[in-house]
Amino acid sequence: MSFRDDWPKMPDGTDFNGQQLLALVRNGASPFRQAWDVNLLIREIEENLGTQVIDIPFVYSGSNNYGFHFKLSNQPDIVARLARGDVNMPDYDGFPLLVQIPEVKFEAAVYELLRSEPNILASHLLYYRIPQQYSGPKLDRPRDITGRRLLVFERTEGENNVWRHLSSEKQAHLLAQSAGIRASLFNFQLPLDFAAVWLRERLFEQKPKSLPVPVAPTREFCVALFTAKIEATIGNIGDMIGWEEDNNTVGPIAAAAKQQLLHLIPHILPEGDQTCLYRLVLDHGDFGVHNMSITMDADDRLLVTSVYDWETGCIVPALLSDPLMAVTVDLEVDENAAPSISRVPDDATPSDRDEYMTWATEYVTVRYPIQTPFSAETDN
Numbered sequence: 345m346s347f348r349d350d351w352p353k354m355p356d357g358t359d360f361n362g363q364q365l366l367a368l369v370r371n372g373a374s375p376f377r378q379a380w381d382v383n384l385l386i387r388e389i390e391e392n393l394g395t396q397v398i399d400i401p402f403v404y405s406g407s408n409n410y411g412f413h414f415k416l417s418n419q420p421d422i423v424a425r426l427a428r429g430d431v432n433m434p435d436y437d438g439f440p441l442l443v444q445i446p447e448v449k450f451e452a453a454v455y456e457l458l459r460s461e462p463n464i465l466a467s468h469l470l471y472y473r474i475p476q477q478y479s480g481p482k483l484d485r486p487r488d489i490t491g492r493r494l495l496v497f498e499r500t501e502g503e504n505n506v507w508r509h510l511s512s513e514k515q516a517h518l519l520a521q522s523a524g525i526r527a528s529l530f531n532f533q534l535p536l537d538f539a540a541v542w543l544r545e546r547l548f549e550q551k552p553k554s555l556p557v558p559v560a561p562t563r564e565f566c567v568a569l570f571t572a573k574i575e576a577t578i579g580n581i582g583d584m585i586g587w588e589e590d591n592n593t594v595g596p597i598a599a600a601a602k603q604q605l606l607h608l609i610p611h612i613l614p615e616g617d618q619t620c621l622y623r624l625v626l627d628h629g630d631f632g633v634h635n636m637s638i639t640m641d642a643d644d645r646l647l648v649t650s651v652y653d654w655e656t657g658c659i660v661p662a663l664l665s666d667p668l669m670a671v672t673v674d675l676e677v678d679e680n681a682a683p684s685i686s687r688v689p690d691d692a693t694p695s696d697r698d699e700y701m702t703w704a705t706e707y708v709t710v711r712y713p714i715q716t717p718f719s720a721e722t723d724n
Contacts, residue, residue, distance in 0.1 A: 347438030348428035349379045351405050365400040365412075384489050385412065385426060389496065392471045395419055413499060421499040422470060431475050432491035434482045441477045446545050448474045448493050451655045454626070457538060463528035467652040468498040500649035502639030507671050514646050515671075518638065519707045521648045522631075522669055530625055530665055536560070539624045539659050543569075546658040552576040561623040563613055566661045570609045578602040625665040629656030632670025667708065675704040683708040 352360045352375035360375040368374050369382045376382050386397045396417040404411035412424040429438040439447075451472075458466035472495040478486075510518065540559040544551060552572040557565055578585060578598050585594045594602075614621060628635075630653060637650040660666075668676040670687075678684040683704035688697065 347436065348408065349376075349430075352376050352379070360403070362403040362405070363401070365403055366397065369400075379485070380430070380489055380492075381487055385424065385494075388473075388489070388494070389414060389416075389422070389424060389471075393419070393422070393496070423497050423499045425495045425497070426489065427475065427492040427494070430486055430489070430491040431477045432482055432486040434485065436482070441475060444493055445474050447655050448472060448495070450542055450546060450657065451495070453538070453542070454654045454657055457535075457626075458532075461528070461532060463525065464532065465525055465648060465651045466654065467500070467650045469495060470498060471496040497652065500637045500639075502637035502647070502649045504634050504636055504638065506638050507633045510646070515703065516706050517646050518633070518648070519669075519675075519703060521646070522633075522636070523707050525648065525651060526631060526667060526669065529628065530662075530667070532626060534624050534626050534659065536624070543624070543659040547573065548658075550576045559624070561619070561661070562617045563615070563622055564617075566613055566622055566663075567609055569661070570613075571606060574602060574605050574609075578605075619662075621661065621663045623662050624659055625662045627658050627660055627665055628654060629658055630670070631668065632674075634670060669707055671703060673700045673703075675700075675707045677708055 354360055354375060355373075365374070365382065366386075369386075374382050390396055393416070397414050398417050399415040400412055401415060402413045404413075406425075406428075408429065409425045409427055412426065414422045414424060416422065429436065431438070431441050431444070452469055455466055455469035458464050459468060473493065475493045476490045478491070507515065507518070536559065543559050544555050552575065555568065555572055557568045559565060578601070579594055581594050581596065581599050583594045584592070585598060586592045628651070631651075635651060635653040636648050637652070639647050639649055641647045666676070668674050673685050673689075674687040676684050676686060683701065685697070685700045685704050688700065692700070
């Protein structure tokens, strides 16, 4: 089974270094030639942006996507994000088309929504295309790129793999900027019509087929949302539970737990329709230095220039918004809204843990210019 391409090799067996791709393609030596034709990507870029590709300085390798840096004849540089998995591959085992299509459309809608929000720094999307799946048996590896999702962005200056190379002072400065960006996103007034279209769609599986009440920034909606999510996750006795391939069904214990959870919901949600608790918030879903472009300005000061990869984003009531930021560990808050860390390496020393907690404190309390719903509730 396959869900993505392997990173290409050069004729000598070494990994492709990501450089001089256009020259390699024109000389018939594309490292991708065994998997797909780079000329098709070049042609799609040129036709849809009204330009000519004059160079491909670098190709980045992500876990699910390639990132192609293009220089163009008549406009600023761009980055094309092309999926490493093709839905037309034989034995394709990645995200199915019915998952990918709304995911791409949601991400495109987010970029459009945030385009005029300078403090959130969402990348500027120029063009996108959803993957298309061929009918019939998939016997041979496709030579085209029709089955790969594609998003094309304006390129901003900077790289994402800088954290480990920064001094403590520059790390603190980056955390302060990141906290400001995350606060701006939390404080962004999400249009209700956007939430109405996308909230249910962006719930994690298992999700209800519909919501019992209209989407609204109220406690009533939050209770209905929690209830619908539990009922979708735990059906009736004998129904499937979890993932289909696990072959598990709801038994008496799960059914009893479901009833207890449904009874609990109205008792754990604060009364009233406080805006600080129940307004609807857009969360990035994978906020961290790995999804930021970071550069230095003329005065050698660190500068975040864009935040990208919003495909895991979701819409939640404010009391569920997650301030987590990923660096080498995850910086987050505990149940008392105090700085905390997770995803800590098993071999982390006490000194390492102290450093990680310093980062979390810098991000969450020292510089984070927002109030959590819980701190606001306490202040009242």
